[in-house]
Amino acid sequence: xxxxxxxxxxxFPPILLNRTRRDTRPLLIVSPTEKPRLIEIRDNLTDRIxxxxxxxxxxxxxxxxxxxxxxEEKITQLTLRQEKRKSPVxxxxxxxxxxxxxxxxTPSSLGSR
Numbered sequence: 141x142x143x144x145x146x147x148x149x150x151x152f153p154p155i156l157l158n159r160t161r162r163d164t165r166p167l168l169i170v171s172p173t174e175k176p177r178l179i180e181i182r183d184n185l186t187d188r189i190x191x192x193x194x195x196x197x198x199x200x201x202x203x204x205x206x207x208x209x210x211x212e213e214k215i216t217q218l219t220l221r222q223e224k225r226k227s228p229v230x231x232x233x234x235x236x237x238x239x240x241x242x243x244x245x246t247p248s249s250l251g252s253r
Contacts, residue, residue: 182211203230 192200
């Protein structure tokens, strides 16, 4: 939704008037240092969902469940990214034992020619 001028003479900066819905969605790129905070958020959401279920707030349960799924997905992404950084990287260069599989002539085979 585009901003509406509160008065007829006001002007918003062009960047605000030209924004689309795609530009205003939050982009959550999480640093590995924020993982403890995400875990805290996940635990808090779990407690809030339990409270909402206890109180019978079904709409609240649905919204919190969506947020909980997103938080768990981000935690999983962070975990996978950390594991990927710890694993060795294959650069496409073969190991020596893969290259050195050639057969060589031995002195005993040279004398029998």
